Amino acid sequence: MAAGLPLRFRPLRHGLAVLLGAMLIADQLLPPPLPGHDTGQALLIVARDGTPLRAFPDRNHVWRHPVALGDVAPAYHEALLRYEDRYFRWHPGVNPFALARAAGQWAINGRIVSGGSTITMQVARILEPTPRSLTGKGRQILRALQLEARLSKDEILTLYLNHAPMGGVLEGVEAASRAYLGKPARRLTHAEAALLVVLPQAPSLLRPDRHPAAARAARDKVLQRMRGTWREADIADALQEPAYAQALREPLLAPLLAERLKRTAAGRPRLDTTLDAQAQQTVELLLADRLGGLPARVSMAALVVDNASLEVRAYAGSADFSDAERFSHVDMVQAARSPGSTLKPFLYGLALDEGLIHSESLLADVPQSFGGYQPGNFQQSFHGPVSVSEALTKSLNVPAVEVLERLDPVRFVALLRRGGLKLEFAKGGEPNLAVILGGASTRLEQLVGAYTAFARQGLAGKPRYTPDAPVEEQRMLSAGAAFIIRDLLESGGPLGRAVESGAGIRRGIAWKTGTSFGFRDAWSVGVSDRYTIGVWVGRPDGTPNPGFFGANIAAPLLVDLFNALDAGPPAPRTPPHGVKQERICWPLGTRAAGVDDRLCHQSRLAWTLNDAAPPTFPDRLRGGEARYDIQLTPDGQLRARPDCHAGPLETRPMARWPAVLEPWLDDNLRRRALPPQWAASCAGQARPESGLKIVGASNGEILRRSAGGDAPLLHLEVRGHAVRSQTAGTGPGSEVVWLVNGRPSARQPAGKGFEQRLTEPGRYDITVLDDSGAYDRISLSVR
Structure with missing residues (x-):
C-alpha cells in the first residue's frame, strides 16, 4: 500500500489496476490466432537437401514451404528489416513514430501514403485479416502487442518469413523462391532478395511471372533504399538483373512416397525424407523413358537404398503418376x-x-x-x-x-x-x-x-x-x-x-532376376558397394504379360539405374574369415586333397565356408554308397568276380554319379564313371555297355486322346542285356527303374512290361535305367 500517495491519485491507481486486469483477462480469453497443428495445415515433403518433393496445401489451398531463419539468405534479412521495419528489434510491436507519420500523411493527403505497420503488425494481419480501417488498425495494434508478449523477435520474424503473401497460392519466402526462382531462399542474390521483400506489399500486382515490369520497378525501389547497407557494386549489379520468374508449378517428385508419409506427419508443416532429389528425378526419367515400349496398363516400380545407412535415395511406386490407365496411384513398392x-x-x-x-x-x-x-x-x-x-x-x-x-x-x-x-x-x-x-x-x-x-x-x-x-x-x-x-x-x-x-x-x-507364374511380375534386384536397387514391372491388377520376364524387361532397367546412379568402380573385397577356395571333385562333391584320382571325374574350384566341404546329396533313386569297389582282371580291362573268374583280381575304387544324372553324362564321363565290361567267364552279369532300349513307342511320338476323350494307355518294354540277365536269373541287372518326368514310377523286373496312362496333355519324358548305369530315354507328347 502506497501510504504517501495523494488521495486524488488513488482512483487512477485503481483504474489502472482494473484496466490491466481486464487486459490480462481479455488476452487470455482472446489470444492471438497463432498457427496450430490442425489437419488443415499445409504440409511440405522435402528431400534430404531440402528440395521440395511434394506440397500438400492447407484447407484454403495455400502452398507454404516452412523455413527457418538460418535457411534464408542474409541479404533478404537485411533488405526486409531496412525496407519494412528498421526498428523491429527495438519496438514493442508498435512503432508510435511510424504510426504518427502515417496519420499525418493521411490527414494531409487524404489517403494512405504509408501504413506505419511494423513487421509484428503485418504478422498480426496475416494471422487474422482485418479491414483497412481505423478499427482494423486498432485490432492489429492490440494483436501485435499480444504477439510481442508471447513470442521472441526471432519467432515473430519466422512467422513472417513463412506466412507473408507472395502471390497466388504462395505464402512465405521459401515457397516464393522455389516457385518463382527455382532455388532455395538461402541462395538468393541481392536482386532476388529485394524482389521477394517488396512482393508482399501488393502480391497480385507485383507477381514477377505476370507483371515483370512492375515487379522490377518495386524491386529497384528496395535496392535504392539499401544504399549505405550494401556495397554500391552489389546494388549496381542487382539493378542490371531482370525481374524474371518461371511459371508456377506444383513440386511433384516421389508423389506416392509423399502420400504415404503424409499419414505420419502428425500435424507437422514439414517432413524431411532421406531421398536424394537428383537420384529421384533420374529414376523417374528412366522409368518414363520406357513407357513408350510397354503395353497399356503396364506399370513399373523402383527402389534405391543406400547400403551404409539403409536410407532410401529414390522411390518410384508407379511408372507415371499422371497416367491413370497405368494404375498411377497404386504403389507397387508396397504391393504384395x-x-x-x-x-x-x-x-x-x-x-x-x-x-x-x-x-x-x-x-x-x-x-x-x-x-x-x-x-x-x-x-x-x-x-x-x-x-x-x-x-x-x-x-x-x-x-x-x-x-x-x-x-x-x-x-x-x-x-x-x-x-x-x-x-x-x-x-x-x-x-x-x-x-x-x-x-x-x-x-x-x-x-x-x-x-x-x-x-x-x-x-x-x-x-x-x-x-x-x-x-x-x-x-x-x-x-x-x-x-x-x-x-x-x-x-x-x-x-x-x-x-x-x-x-x-x-x-x-x-x-x-525373377518372373512369377504366368508372366505377371518381372523382377530384378541388384547390389553394388553403394546401393541396393530393386525393380518391378507388371500390371498392378495381376493380368499376365506374355513374354515379360525379369531378364528381358526388368534387368536392363536395373543396369541403367546402376549406370546412372553408381558408375564408380567397385572396391576390392577380401573374403571374410571362414571363406576360402578349394579344389573339389565330382561326383563325390568332397575336397580333392587326398582323394584317389580315379574317384575325381571332374575337378572344380569352389568357395567353401567354415572348412566344410559337404558331399553330394544322397542318391534319390538308388541306395548304397557313392563310393564303392569293383574287381578287375590284372590288365584292368575287364570286370570279374572271384565266383566266376579263376585267377588273380585287383580292386579298383569307383565313384557313382546320382542315378538321375547317369543318362546325362557325356561319353568321356561315362567311361570313367561306369565299370568296364565283364570278362567272358562272367558273361551272366549285367553289361552296361550294351545299353538298354525302350520299345513300344518312338522318341518324339505324339499320342492323341480317343474320340471319347479317354487318355492313351502307354505300354512299353525294355530290351538289352539286363533283360537277358533276368532270364538267366543272374546279376544285379535283373531289375530296372522307370521314371516319368523324373518321378520314379516303377521298379520291376526288366522283362516285365511297363504301363502308364497319360491322363494330362503335354510332354512326357520316359526314362529307364538299371543299377549298372545303362539307360534309355524317350519323349512323348499327348494332345
Missing part, C-alpha cells in the same frame, strides 16, 4: 506380389550356412519329382549335372527345389522371417517346395531390404524413409555366406571369374 526366382540367392546362402553345400556342389538339373511336385525350368530345357554356382546364375528351378527339399521349406521361410523378409501365403497355405519358385508373396521394399545383406556382411535392413527412422537390421546370412553368394551373382564364382564371363564382373554389381 509373387517374387519368382528372386529368393534363390537366400536359399543357397542359408544352405551354405547350414553346411549342406559349397559353391560347386553337384546338383541335378534333370526332370525329377519331389513327392509329386515336378518343377520345370523357365526355358523348358535341362542341363544335366550342374553346380550350385551354375544353378544360381542360370536360375535353374529343379536344382533349387532339390536344395530346398534338403533344407526344408518350413525352416527356409522361418529363416527368411528371422532375417526380416516375411512371405505371405494364400489363406490356409503353408510353406512347400513351390515357395522357391514364387509360391508366396512379398513386397519390393522387403525384398530390397533383404538384398542389402549381400553388401552388409549378411545383415539385412529395413529401408528408412526419414532421417529420424530407427535403424532396424537383422542377421539374414553369415558374412561368409553373403560374400560367396554375392560373388556368384556378380562373377559366377571362381570359375566365372577365370573365364571373365560373369554378368557384373567388370562393374561390381550382383543381381538376380
Whole structure:
C-alpha cells in the first residue's frame, strides 16, 4: 500500500489496476490466432537437401514451404528489416513514430501514403485479416502487442518469413523462391532478395511471372533504399538483373512416397525424407523413358537404398503418376506380389550356412519329382549335372527345389522371417517346395531390404524413409555366406571369374532376376558397394504379360539405374574369415586333397565356408554308397568276380554319379564313371555297355486322346542285356527303374512290361535305367 500517495491519485491507481486486469483477462480469453497443428495445415515433403518433393496445401489451398531463419539468405534479412521495419528489434510491436507519420500523411493527403505497420503488425494481419480501417488498425495494434508478449523477435520474424503473401497460392519466402526462382531462399542474390521483400506489399500486382515490369520497378525501389547497407557494386549489379520468374508449378517428385508419409506427419508443416532429389528425378526419367515400349496398363516400380545407412535415395511406386490407365496411384513398392526366382540367392546362402553345400556342389538339373511336385525350368530345357554356382546364375528351378527339399521349406521361410523378409501365403497355405519358385508373396521394399545383406556382411535392413527412422537390421546370412553368394551373382564364382564371363564382373554389381507364374511380375534386384536397387514391372491388377520376364524387361532397367546412379568402380573385397577356395571333385562333391584320382571325374574350384566341404546329396533313386569297389582282371580291362573268374583280381575304387544324372553324362564321363565290361567267364552279369532300349513307342511320338476323350494307355518294354540277365536269373541287372518326368514310377523286373496312362496333355519324358548305369530315354507328347 502506497501510504504517501495523494488521495486524488488513488482512483487512477485503481483504474489502472482494473484496466490491466481486464487486459490480462481479455488476452487470455482472446489470444492471438497463432498457427496450430490442425489437419488443415499445409504440409511440405522435402528431400534430404531440402528440395521440395511434394506440397500438400492447407484447407484454403495455400502452398507454404516452412523455413527457418538460418535457411534464408542474409541479404533478404537485411533488405526486409531496412525496407519494412528498421526498428523491429527495438519496438514493442508498435512503432508510435511510424504510426504518427502515417496519420499525418493521411490527414494531409487524404489517403494512405504509408501504413506505419511494423513487421509484428503485418504478422498480426496475416494471422487474422482485418479491414483497412481505423478499427482494423486498432485490432492489429492490440494483436501485435499480444504477439510481442508471447513470442521472441526471432519467432515473430519466422512467422513472417513463412506466412507473408507472395502471390497466388504462395505464402512465405521459401515457397516464393522455389516457385518463382527455382532455388532455395538461402541462395538468393541481392536482386532476388529485394524482389521477394517488396512482393508482399501488393502480391497480385507485383507477381514477377505476370507483371515483370512492375515487379522490377518495386524491386529497384528496395535496392535504392539499401544504399549505405550494401556495397554500391552489389546494388549496381542487382539493378542490371531482370525481374524474371518461371511459371508456377506444383513440386511433384516421389508423389506416392509423399502420400504415404503424409499419414505420419502428425500435424507437422514439414517432413524431411532421406531421398536424394537428383537420384529421384533420374529414376523417374528412366522409368518414363520406357513407357513408350510397354503395353497399356503396364506399370513399373523402383527402389534405391543406400547400403551404409539403409536410407532410401529414390522411390518410384508407379511408372507415371499422371497416367491413370497405368494404375498411377497404386504403389507397387508396397504391393504384395509373387517374387519368382528372386529368393534363390537366400536359399543357397542359408544352405551354405547350414553346411549342406559349397559353391560347386553337384546338383541335378534333370526332370525329377519331389513327392509329386515336378518343377520345370523357365526355358523348358535341362542341363544335366550342374553346380550350385551354375544353378544360381542360370536360375535353374529343379536344382533349387532339390536344395530346398534338403533344407526344408518350413525352416527356409522361418529363416527368411528371422532375417526380416516375411512371405505371405494364400489363406490356409503353408510353406512347400513351390515357395522357391514364387509360391508366396512379398513386397519390393522387403525384398530390397533383404538384398542389402549381400553388401552388409549378411545383415539385412529395413529401408528408412526419414532421417529420424530407427535403424532396424537383422542377421539374414553369415558374412561368409553373403560374400560367396554375392560373388556368384556378380562373377559366377571362381570359375566365372577365370573365364571373365560373369554378368557384373567388370562393374561390381550382383543381381538376380525373377518372373512369377504366368508372366505377371518381372523382377530384378541388384547390389553394388553403394546401393541396393530393386525393380518391378507388371500390371498392378495381376493380368499376365506374355513374354515379360525379369531378364528381358526388368534387368536392363536395373543396369541403367546402376549406370546412372553408381558408375564408380567397385572396391576390392577380401573374403571374410571362414571363406576360402578349394579344389573339389565330382561326383563325390568332397575336397580333392587326398582323394584317389580315379574317384575325381571332374575337378572344380569352389568357395567353401567354415572348412566344410559337404558331399553330394544322397542318391534319390538308388541306395548304397557313392563310393564303392569293383574287381578287375590284372590288365584292368575287364570286370570279374572271384565266383566266376579263376585267377588273380585287383580292386579298383569307383565313384557313382546320382542315378538321375547317369543318362546325362557325356561319353568321356561315362567311361570313367561306369565299370568296364565283364570278362567272358562272367558273361551272366549285367553289361552296361550294351545299353538298354525302350520299345513300344518312338522318341518324339505324339499320342492323341480317343474320340471319347479317354487318355492313351502307354505300354512299353525294355530290351538289352539286363533283360537277358533276368532270364538267366543272374546279376544285379535283373531289375530296372522307370521314371516319368523324373518321378520314379516303377521298379520291376526288366522283362516285365511297363504301363502308364497319360491322363494330362503335354510332354512326357520316359526314362529307364538299371543299377549298372545303362539307360534309355524317350519323349512323348499327348494332345
